[in-house]
Amino acid sequence: MSPRDTGRGVAELARGRTDEVTIELGGGNGHGAPPLAETPPTFVVVRLTDGPGRTRRYAVGAPEAVQGLEALLGAMRANGHRAVDLRAEVDANELVPYVRALAPDDVYVALDADGDDLLAALGARMLMDGLAVHLVVPGFGAPSVQATVGRIGAHTCISLRATTEGRVAAVVRRAADLVGAALLLALFAPLLAVVAALVWWTTGTPVIYAHERVGRYGKRFTVYKFRSMVPDAEQILRRSPEVYRRYVAANYKLPQDEDPRITRFGRLLRRTSIDELPQLWNVLRGDMSLVGPRPVVPDEVREYGDYGGLLLRVRPGLTGAWQVAGRSLIAYPERARIDLEYVATRSVPDDVRILFRTVPAVLLRRGVV
Numbered sequence: 001m002s003p004r005d006t007g008r009g010v011a012e013l014a015r016g017r018t019d020e021v022t023i024e025l026g027g028g029n030g031h032g033a034p035p036l037a038e039t040p041p042t043f044v045v046v047r048l049t050d051g052p053g054r055t056r057r058y059a060v061g062a063p064e065a066v067q068g069l070e071a072l073l074g075a076m077r078a079n080g081h082r083a084v085d086l087r088a089e090v091d092a093n094e095l096v097p098y099v100r101a102l103a104p105d106d107v108y109v110a111l112d113a114d115g116d117d118l119l120a121a122l123g124a125r126m127l128m129d130g131l132a133v134h135l136v137v138p139g140f141g142a143p144s145v146q147a148t149v150g151r152i153g154a155h156t157c158i159s160l161r162a163t164t165e166g167r168v169a170a171v172v173r174r175a176a177d178l179v180g181a182a183l184l185l186a187l188f189a190p191l192l193a194v195v196a197a198l199v200w201w202t203t204g205t206p207v208i209y210a211h212e213r214v215g216r217y218g219k220r221f222t223v224y225k226f227r228s229m230v231p232d233a234e235q236i237l238r239r240s241p242e243v244y245r246r247y248v249a250a251n252y253k254l255p256q257d258e259d260p261r262i263t264r265f266g267r268l269l270r271r272t273s274i275d276e277l278p279q280l281w282n283v284l285r286g287d288m289s290l291v292g293p294r295p296v297v298p299d300e301v302r303e304y305g306d307y308g309g310l311l312l313r314v315r316p317g318l319t320g321a322w323q324v325a326g327r328s329l330i331a332y333p334e335r336a337r338i339d340l341e342y343v344a345t346r347s348v349p350d351d352v353r354i355l356f357r358t359v360p361a362v363l364l365r366r367g368v369v
Helices: 003-014 062-073 091-103 115-129 167-201 233-239 240-249 264-272 278-286 298-313 322-326 334-345 350-365
Strands: 041-049 057-061 085-093 107-110 132-136 145-152 155-162 208-214 220-226 289-291 316-321
Touching: 041 062, 041 091, 057 062, 057 091, 057 115, 057 155, 062 107, 085 091, 091 115, 107 115, 115 132, 115 155, 167 220, 167 264, 167 278, 167 289, 167 350, 220 289, 233 240, 278 316, 289 350, 298 334, 316 350, 322 334, 322 350
Parallel strands: 057 107, 107 132, 289 316
Antiparallel strands: 041 057, 041 085, 145 155, 208 220
């Protein structure tokens, strides 16, 4: 509508001729009003310390993700540079020309949930300019990947595949599980018999506690432990919403002195970790491994968020990085970070080191509640 038409409409409205003029006020859901344009996200561009051969390196992405890259790779100090040359906030629609004008050699693109498609497009354009582009996936425990570059017609295709355990390493690990679990069961057989008799004598049956856990690829399995709680422990836990809330808040555990479910003999079993020895049978069955992340209950998987699939790529373990690092002294999400980092970088030598560190951790009762 032109200014002349607008003036005519207002004059007619003043004379009472409202039947010929309709005035609509557009609100959030106003009919006829065009939708408000979505504000493009703002990204941070930061000059990093020079790389080998004095290559000019820049990081691009959301503020938190870029800050993490600065901590790892180092941020360029002033040294005569203008502040705008070292750090700037740039709108998405100006990002590509802005970064090009900086004449970088390496560009580290920190992908993030917000605007990751725009950042990926930036990386692709920088790659076409002949620059070295590094796509960084933020988060903890991201799996190591193998990258290959190919072509689909006239398009360049960058393929990323999560690395998996080699066949030889998998065979060695499984053989170690079988031999180790069999030897330990034979070694501890007299102790297992005595403990079973004491559990039966002090609290009756059942002697073994069976509970459902989530294993490799999300398969449910039954984990076995010497019973350290009263027979109706699950009902006691669910009976009080306040107790269950504290149980969840404390990493799905309660302090032994405050847990009404644990028996007197059960406290001794837990302090010495003897209650977990029947899980050697789980190792023989293939449900578990000697070393791995602890088996989790279904409710715990959500603590790992989008990384739950990564956790379930491997068998849970009788011991692992979390146990030797402090067990119950370490709360979520730090426990999740430790477990996921182990899964992403696991190797047979690392498993051997964890096994050797397990002995002093048990003897010192580190992190036992």
